[in-house]
Amino acid sequence: MVIEVQGPSHYVGGDFKTRNGSTLLKIALLQKAGFEVIEIPVNMLSSQDLMKPYIDQIKTRIGIPPQEHGFVSHKRAWTGAAYMTGEEHLAEQTNPAKRKKTGSQ
Numbered sequence: 001m002v003i004e005v006q007g008p009s010h011y012v013g014g015d016f017k018t019r020n021g022s023t024l025l026k027i028a029l030l031q032k033a034g035f036e037v038i039e040i041p042v043n044m045l046s047s048q049d050l051m052k053p054y055i056d057q058i059k060t061r062i063g064i065p066p067q068e069h070g071f072v073s074h075k076r077a078w079t080g081a082a083y084m085t086g087e088e089h090l091a092e093q094t095n096p097a098k099r100k101k102t103g104s105q
Contacts (some may be wrong), residue, residue: 001035001036001037001038001058001061001062002030002035002036002037002038003038003040003058004026004027004037004038004039004040005040005042005045006019006023006039006040006041006042007042008042010021010023010041011041016041016043027039035044036061037055038054038058038061040054
């Protein structure tokens with residue numbers, strides 16, 4: 001899956017309506033190579049309400065059911081081969097000495 005966030009340079013005249021030729025070619029080549037491409041115009045990232053359809057589309061494609069109300073919770077994250085809470089990930093990033101040792105370290 002490719003998630004393409006497209007700024008004004010991806011559109012003819014920067015109007016966020018008509019994609020330019022190089023963007024269309026890139027999307028076609030990615031699709032031909034077997035990628036599913038989700039295109040998100042950058043002007044759709046200004047509010048949670050505008051982002052929700054794109055987030056739901058991504059969640060559906062990766063097998064996570066979309067939420068009915070509210071917004072996406074980022075309380076958990078995949079890090080390496082371990083699944084940890086956001087708080088654990090933040091603590092690890094801000095204090096490397098607290099990182100758990102694994103057999104490969």
